[in-house]
Amino acid sequence: MSTFKTCLRIVAAHRAYVLIYLVVMSLFGLLTGVARSEDYSSQVTKATASVAVIDRDDSAVSHGIRDYVESVGKVQPLEDSRQDIQDAIAQNRVNYVLIIPAGYGQDLQQAARQGAEPPRMDTVISYESASGALMDVRTGSYTRQVADYLSTLTDDPARAVALAKDTMDHSAAAERIAQDTTPLPHNLVVYARFSFYPLLAFAIVTISTLMTSLGRRAVRSRLDAAPVSGRTRNLGLLGACLIAGAVGWLWIFGLGVAAFGADAVTTSAPLLGVVGAALGAYMLVAVSVGFLMGQIGLGQNAANAIANIGGMALSFLAGAWVPVEWLPDAVAQVARLTPGYWADQAISGAYTATSMSADVIGSLLVNCGICALFAVAIFAVAMAVGRSRARSSL
Numbered sequence: 001m002s003t004f005k006t007c008l009r010i011v012a013a014h015r016a017y018v019l020i021y022l023v024v025m026s027l028f029g030l031l032t033g034v035a036r037s038e039d040y041s042s043q044v045t046k047a048t049a050s051v052a053v054i055d056r057d058d059s060a061v062s063h064g065i066r067d068y069v070e071s072v073g074k075v076q077p078l079e080d081s082r083q084d085i086q087d088a089i090a091q092n093r094v095n096y097v098l099i100i101p102a103g104y105g106q107d108l109q110q111a112a113r114q115g116a117e118p119p120r121m122d123t124v125i126s127y128e129s130a131s132g133a134l135m136d137v138r139t140g141s142y143t144r145q146v147a148d149y150l151s152t153l154t155d156d157p158a159r160a161v162a163l164a165k166d167t168m169d170h171s172a173a174a175e176r177i178a179q180d181t182t183p184l185p186h187n188l189v190v191y192a193r194f195s196f197y198p199l200l201a202f203a204i205v206t207i208s209t210l211m212t213s214l215g216r217r218a219v220r221s222r223l224d225a226a227p228v229s230g231r232t233r234n235l236g237l238l239g240a241c242l243i244a245g246a247v248g249w250l251w252i253f254g255l256g257v258a259a260f261g262a263d264a265v266t267t268s269a270p271l272l273g274v275v276g277a278a279l280g281a282y283m284l285v286a287v288s289v290g291f292l293m294g295q296i297g298l299g300q301n302a303a304n305a306i307a308n309i310g311g312m313a314l315s316f317l318a319g320a321w322v323p324v325e326w327l328p329d330a331v332a333q334v335a336r337l338t339p340g341y342w343a344d345q346a347i348s349g350a351y352t353a354t355s356m357s358a359d360v361i362g363s364l365l366v367n368c369g370i371c372a373l374f375a376v377a378i379f380a381v382a383m384a385v386g387r388s389r390a391r392s393s394l
Helices: 002-013 015-035 060-072 082-090 104-114 131-152 157-169 186-194 196-214 217-225 230-259 269-296 300-318 329-335 339-352 358-393
Strands: 050-055 096-100 122-125
Touching (some): 002 196, 015 196, 060 104, 082 096, 096 131, 122 131, 186 230, 186 339, 196 230, 196 269, 196 300, 230 269, 269 339, 269 358, 339 358
């Protein structure tokens, strides 16, 4: 018990680390969550892109394509010049620019007679919104309809265009299916992901500083003189490390619930519990890494460097800042070998879950368990390093 109290006093004496790495850094995640709020609606909305069509063909087919695109999009005037097209996209005035090349109508008829794919048109799609990409899909669907009618029913382009227009005018009513559970707030999920970095950095710096302080000659001599066994001292040290990690977890999770998840406590408590479990599992990883750094005997500067650089790298690989799906395949494969990836999978799964059944919650908790296994493995390595150093010092 003496070792435990001594460790807590040492941690309390370094409260500046708590203030900087935990309180201040968690506020960045809080501000990010506020900025990334997302309203949930049960209504189906139709995305309308701003479009511009440049017709260099002036055929029946090109007229039909132009009329269709302009009928489903918001038409914006645009001159047929490279400079105007670049300015319109760069200034986000147009989401989708379609350029129909000269001779396209004849090329489409020839491709239809040969049973080939329709020739491609030139397009410029804005990167600011997905509505431009969706419009390109709809344009391709209409063009294939025209080609199908030219290859099967008629050789008259005007007739094929009219038939394609009638087909595309048919639509089905869309209705959003209500979920069995209320989804978690999006800003809570964003906050939880951005909290990976401060949680890891705080635990590594605090625990490695604690163990460095315990390794000083005066403190070590006083502890060795105490009438307690080595096992009791180690348990006291481990308890203090877990207490430090628990403080970080309580602050991070409590702040997120208070700021974003108060309603989820009553409406989606199991899913909120998964988020807490994921952060708790990642906290165990952070504690074990800090314990390992202390066993190695790294100084405060080295511990700070590892906490900051390693924290940012692991958060990036976890998908906390950039979705893993956007990363190169080789990097995505490496990301699956990191604990943060599995914690992030649990959090994202809780956000997209459509029910709170035992099967759904169980599969998400498995991801949390995999993350916790990393902590067990790192802690085992730390114990082995500690024993090796103890033997070498004899």
